[in-house]
Amino acid sequence: MKSLSLKNLAKTYFDAYKGEHVTAIRDVSLEVPAGEFVSIVGPSGCGKSTILNMVAGFIPHSGGDILVGGVPVKGPGPDRGVVFQSFALFPWKTVLDNVGFGPKMRGVPKARRDEIAREYLALAGLSHAADRYPNELSGGMQQRVGVVRALANEPDVLLMDEPFASVDAQTRMTLQDELSRIWEERRPTVVFITHDVPEAVFLANRVVVLSKGKVLAEVEVPISRPRVWDRLVADDEFKDLSNQVLALVRSA
Amino acid sequence: MERTSRISAALIFIAPLAVLVALWAIIVPVLEVRPQIFPSVAAVGKAGLESLIDGSLVRHVMASVSRVAIGTVLAVLVAVPLGILMGVSRGVSAFLTPLMRFFSVLAGIAWIPIATLWFGYGFGAIVFVIFNAVFFVVAYNTLLGVSTIPMTLRHAAASLGAGRRAMLTDVLLPGALPNIVTGVRTGLGFAWRGLIAAEMIATDVGLGYMLFVARDFYQTEVIVLGMIVIGTLWLLIDRLLLVPLERATIERWGLVST
Numbered sequence: 072m073k074s075l076s077l078k079n080l081a082k083t084y085f086d087a088y089k090g091e092h093v094t095a096i097r098d099v100s101l102e103v104p105a106g107e108f109v110s111i112v113g114p115s116g117c118g119k120s121t122i123l124n125m126v127a128g129f130i131p132h133s134g135g136d137i138l139v140g141g142v143p144v145k146g147p148g149p150d151r152g153v154v155f156q157s158f159a160l161f162p163w164k165t166v167l168d169n170v171g172f173g174p175k176m177r178g179v180p181k182a183r184r185d186e187i188a189r190e191y192l193a194l195a196g197l198s199h200a201a202d203r204y205p206n207e208l209s210g211g212m213q214q215r216v217g218v219v220r221a222l223a224n225e226p227d228v229l230l231m232d233e234p235f236a237s238v239d240a241q242t243r244m245t246l247q248d249e250l251s252r253i254w255e256e257r258r259p260t261v262v263f264i265t266h267d268v269p270e271a272v273f274l275a276n277r278v279v280v281l282s283k284g285k286v287l288a289e290v291e292v293p294i295s296r297p298r299v300w301d302r303l304v305a306d307d308e309f310k311d312l313s314n315q316v317l318a319l320v321r322s323a
Numbered sequence: 324m325e326r327t328s329r330i331s332a333a334l335i336f337i338a339p340l341a342v343l344v345a346l347w348a349i350i351v352p353v354l355e356v357r358p359q360i361f362p363s364v365a366a367v368g369k370a371g372l373e374s375l376i377d378g379s380l381v382r383h384v385m386a387s388v389s390r391v392a393i394g395t396v397l398a399v400l401v402a403v404p405l406g407i408l409m410g411v412s413r414g415v416s417a418f419l420t421p422l423m424r425f426f427s428v429l430a431g432i433a434w435i436p437i438a439t440l441w442f443g444y445g446f447g448a449i450v451f452v453i454f455n456a457v458f459f460v461v462a463y464n465t466l467l468g469v470s471t472i473p474m475t476l477r478h479a480a481a482s483l484g485a486g487r488r489a490m491l492t493d494v495l496l497p498g499a500l501p502n503i504v505t506g507v508r509t510g511l512g513f514a515w516r517g518l519i520a521a522e523m524i525a526t527d528v529g530l531g532y533m534l535f536v537a538r539d540f541y542q543t544e545v546i547v548l549g550m551i552v553i554g555t556l557w558l559l560i561d562r563l564l565l566v567p568l569e570r571a572t573i574e575r576w577g578l579v580s581t
């Protein structure tokens with residue numbers, strides 16, 4: 072586990088169609104200590120995905136610094152695990168081989184990486200699906216595999232961009248319960264992007280509200296753990312915090 | 324259940340062909356067609372038996388099939404890496420696309436005359452023609468396959484630690500494989516036609532040559548036998564090799580709609 076720090080981060084896209092520059096991120100500074108879970112919320116187009124893609128190294132940043140454990144980010148790398156909204160599982164690999172892909176890239180022998188993959192699959196209750204192909208699984212199961220695949224590579228920072236946005240509401244709550252439990256067990260450093268304010272509050276230690284490429288506010292979430300929906304649906308502290316964040320997002 | 328449905332599918336496929344043979348068996352004697360125009364079923368059967376016994380049919384088939392196999396394998400070995408290179412590099416693809424467009428129109432039999440000048444009559448010229456017929460389709464389909472791999476898959480692989488080599492073997496190749504197989508299937512279809520044409524001109528053994536020589540002696544039964552063998556061999560290659568391969572990749576991975 073390592074810390075993530077963004078210092079005066081900026082991003083300007085060149086819109087080739089319009090032939091003009093678009094500023095997506097003006098000036099974002101953010102500290103995520105090792106082992107902390109931070110959610111980023113904000114209206115559509117405020118730059119959430121842009122930040123995540125820069126931290127993942129998929130796109131270059133135009134200004135400022137991105138440091139993981141104090142080291143500047145250059146391109147994608149296994150120190151930053153990513154969970155995608157579209158799951159992004161390899162359709163030609165079984166679930167087991169998808170999860171074992173990161174260890175394979177590190178040169179872990181086949182027998183050992185199967186063992187690692189099975190251990191992580193068990194963590195998400197997916198042991199029975201090990202030999203299936205992704206297209207044989209429901210969306211909810213595919214995203215469990217997506218999360219487990221990122222975790223099995225033991226990244227320093229876990230980056231998630233609306234990972235539960237494309238599954239039904241019922242499954243989403245189960246996945247949130249599970250992610251919360253896994254985080255409590257393993258304590259990875261997480262940056263979690265979402266549109267869904269209750270989701271952001273439920274999962275995070277801290278919620279960052281983004282507006283037009285800048286940080287509008289940061290809200291601490293001191294709700295005790297373990298957190299499960301059965302308890303939090305009726306929790307007043309949870310409701311108050313959610314309403315507070317919601318009001319901020321509305322004003323953004 | 325699976326087995327019986329397969330057998331019935333095969334029967335449905337064969338039935339129209341059987342009807343055609345039956346019509347042939349009736350029409351030729353009824354209309355008293357002269358053997359110089361079209362042979363009887365029996366004559367073709369006899370020609371088939373004779374050429375099997377004296378070994379000439381096997382020799383022609385082996386010659387044709389080995390040329391197609393070698394030309395195709397060589398073409399795939401060159402076309403797939405080139406297609407992948409085009410798929411990942413805008414520069415390479417921008418430079419090569421016009422050339423590919425131009426040469427793909429000419430692919431196959433238009434090269435026969437110059438191929439015989441370069442390689443002489445025989446094996447080299449014919450393999451070159453096959454290579455040509457397969458190469459462009461496979462390269463183009465590989466390029467297509469690579470460009471349909473979602474960017475997020477490449478991102479996912481990179482953030483799991485994949486370097487250039489793993490990106491190639493674990494993402495680009497398998498991702499493009501369904502298209503590559505489709506390309507090989509189409510290309511082999513071209514190659515098979517090109518082969519017959521090339522063998523009529525540029526060799527002294529092979530199915531195309533067999534047809535061409537038989538014409539000089541008015542041996543319509545040998546010509547028709549050759550045509551039947553050509554058609555049947557293609558159906559066998561396509562049904563028993565290419566279609567199952569295409570299915571195995573496309574259906575298993577659920578790549579049909581995505």
Ligand SMILES: Nc1ncnc2c1ncn2[C@@H]1O[C@H](COP(=O)(O)OP(=O)(O)OP(=O)(O)O)[C@@H](O)[C@H]1O
Pocket residue numbers: 084085086093094095113114115116117118119120121122266
């Ligand atoms: N490749 C690009 N080229 C030009 N402009 C872009 C590009 N990608 C994003 N933008 C612009 O940058 C801004 C931020 O986009 P971004 O995708 O980061 O928003 P977001 O907060 O993730 O939105 P959403 O909640 O809808 O996912 C938007 O105005 C968007 O139009």
Ligand SMILES: [Mg+2]
Pocket residue numbers: 119120121
């Ligand atoms: Mg987004």
